[in-house]
Amino acid sequence: MGTAKVTCARCAVGGERYVGTVKDVAIVGGGVVGCAIARELSRYRLDVCLFEREVEVGFGTSKANSGIIHAGHHTTPGTLKADLVWRGNRLWRDLSDDLGFGFLQNGDLTVAFNEEELQTIEEIEEIGVQRGVTGLELWGPDRIHRKEPNVSRDALGALLGPTAAVVNPYEACFALIDDAVDNGLDLRVGAGVDDIEVEGDHLVVFAEGDRTPVRAVINAAGLFADRVSRMVGLDDLVIGARRGEEYLLDRRLAGIVEHTIFPCPTPTSKGVLVIPTFDGTIMVGPTADPVDDKEDLSTTTEGGDQVFERARRLVPGISERDCIAEFAGLRAIAPDDDFVIGPTSVPGFFNVAGIQSPGLTAAPAIAELVVGLLTTSGLDLDPKPELVTPAPRPVRVSELTVPELEMLAFRDCRYAHVVCRCELVTEGEIADAIDRGARSLDGLKFRTRAGMGRCQGGFCTSRCMQLLADAQDVPLSDVTKRGPGSWIVREREEVV
Ligand SMILES: Cc1cc2nc3c(=O)[nH]c(=O)nc-3n(C[C@H](O)[C@H](O)[C@H](O)COP(=O)(O)OP(=O)(O)OC[C@H]3O[C@@H](n4cnc5c(N)ncnc54)[C@H](O)[C@@H]3O)c2cc1C
CATH class of the missing domain: 1.10.10.1100 (BFD-like [2Fe-2S]-binding domain)
Incomplete structure (x- = not known):
């Protein structure tokens, strides 16, 4: 690998950074996906850096989502998303044990209001069982109202996914990146990558006037992965944006539901959900509207009306009068609506793009997949003999x-x-x-x-x-x- 071992500047307790003249891997983008990849790679004797254009990690789509670690049965079969979601669910549980960030397994309930929807939830159960999702159960109206008395009395049935959970997505990003840095990651924030050149057998990453030669680049730049891909001359990746508006309600409503409540999904959307957040508040949303402007994080009157109307159909006690904050996030959408993960025609350049929902859930499984791809491409992965004990969770x-x-x-x-x-x-x-x-x-x-x-x-x-x-x-x-x-x-x- 041609790397020398030096002590990481941040770690007094044995963290090691392996530094060579040409770095082994550069990750572009410090969202949850880039952070999960960085954390996974920091377990090996590699010289890895992560470039994030924002002042801190997790400030892109990863800060503006519903925070659900999906159980895995909602994702469309036959997609890469579906292959990674159930594995991701199980890995988050282990990560929260290792790194100490909050993880609440509250389960989810997908509610059916008519015969057609009852049939759909049975089909979803079947998909989940085939995928290996554990604990799925169909509930009748009595059970629903005993366990969730505030769910609409019109509900005829529901599917329980007990392995669904909620996290604070930004807390998870910080926990992943802090652990990676403690184990030697070279983190560069406020460092937008503006060009990547092929030079001999390696690539050179240019960011804010710095020039970094690397063997492999992982493009995890979210909404802007197409722009980063064009930097190496690839113009076949096109990433669109689908905006999701979310509405946060006052703590007064804490406990109105215990499970995350889903409507019966349609072929194109999971619909508007009622989400008990990890912090004990209730959130309702998101919408799903394609937008042209990838910086457009506005919320709209129509979006709000739609969210509250649909949320009330599930849980009638929800009111817009309890809204204390609203925000929007943008999903990064590839044309065939699936994740785009893999090597490209430029040696050493890998795309991890189109990571729309359930990208938060899938992130640790994506990280495993990327490590596998790097190994296949010839990167020598030698596990570090010792890893730094993760820092304790901050006091709350x-x-x-x-x-x-x-x-x-x-x-x-x-x-x-x-x-x-x-x-x-x-x-x-x-x-x-x-x-x-x-x-x-x-x-x-x-x-x-x-x-x-x-x-x-x-x-x-x-x-x-x-x-x-x-x-x-x-x-x-x-x-x-x-x-x-x-x-x-x-x-x-x-x-x-
Ligand atoms: C409203 C909404 C709700 C959602 N709810 C859920 C959910 O409940 N559960 C779930 O599993 N998923 C959910 N998702 C999906 C999930 O949020 C995303 O899949 C995930 O956050 C994608 O992470 P990422 O790292 O790919 O992207 P991002 O978080 O956007 O990270 C990409 C990073 O790349 C950086 N970047 C871009 N260009 C450059 C450059 N040139 N140089 C350096 N850095 C660059 C950006 O600043 C950004 O920080 C939701 C999404 C939305 C919008």
Whole structure:
């Protein structure tokens, strides 16, 4: 491999980075897919770097989804998506045990309202059984209403998928990337790849003025994978965007349902769902509308009306009056509606593209598949003898008992200073998030939940900004929402 072992700058406890003149692998894109691949590759004696154009990882589609780890029975048979979803489901469970991020196996219920839909859920059950999905059960109306009293009384039957779960997608991204970095990944954030050239037997990646020679490039650039593919002269990959609007409801509705509630799917969509999030709130959505603009993250009146009307059909107690936040995410869609994963006609250049839903679920299985493809292409994969023990999950004061909090605050009084009242987030948690790599208000929000509650940051934004500015020793006007171009305040101009 021609690599030399050096100690990773971030790891005092034996993390190793293998550095050669030509790197082994460059991953373009730090969404959940790129992070999962990076984490998998960091287990081998390889020199790997990841380029992410945003200021932190997980800021693309991976931050704006429903957070469901699908059970695996909803995905269309005969697709690559279907092959990877059930494996991904099982791998997430293991990853959450290893890395300590939150994972709640709440199960899902697909509800049928008429004879035709009853037949469809039986067919879906059959697909799931053939795929190996465990625990599927058909429920009649009595069982539905005993277990989920707030589901519509019009439901005639439902299919239970007990292995479905929910995660915080950004927490999962951070856990994957932190572990990869601890085990030697060279992470480059704020580093948009602007060109890739073929040079002899390797490729050269250009990002923000830097030139990085590599043996293999993994194109995991989400919506922009087609643009990255064109950099090596391939124009056969076309990625479209399908927008999904999601609506987050007040904690008042926590517990209205326990399972994630699905309508009976149509051949083109899983439909609008009622989702109990990992954090104990309820989310309804998403829509599925093709859009031309890959930066268009707007929500719309029509989208909101559609979501609430459909959500109410499943759970009549849901009301738009409880909405505290809304957002949209864009699914990256390849023309045949399936994942595009594999080598290309350019030696060393691999596409991992068109990763639409259930891409979050499939991500760890995609990472395994990519490692297999790299091995087949001749990359020598030698497991590291020792891996760094994953860092403990950050403290969440809102989850502590009063005596636990007292003990913690006694050791570090910053855990007694509340910054976000709605979500009960303290200065200690904010400082810890900054230590772990938060560089923007969104980075703090996704790591700690500060600003995610009922007042949506009305109370805590200025304090979070001050803590970020102090930690980075910069003026307040340098603090951004999500990186360059998203500044929040301007320096006061001198009035003469
Ligand atoms: C509304 C909605 C709901 C969903 N719900 C679910 C769900 O519940 N369960 C599920 O399994 N899936 C769900 N999905 C799908 C899931 O979110 C995606 O499949 C997944 O996030 C895709 O991850 P990714 O890493 O491929 O893409 P991304 O997260 O978009 O990552 C790609 C990264 O590449 C970076 N990038 C782009 N160009 C460059 C460049 N030139 N240089 C460097 N970096 C670059 C981007 O900044 C971005 O961070 C949902 C999707 C949407 C939109």
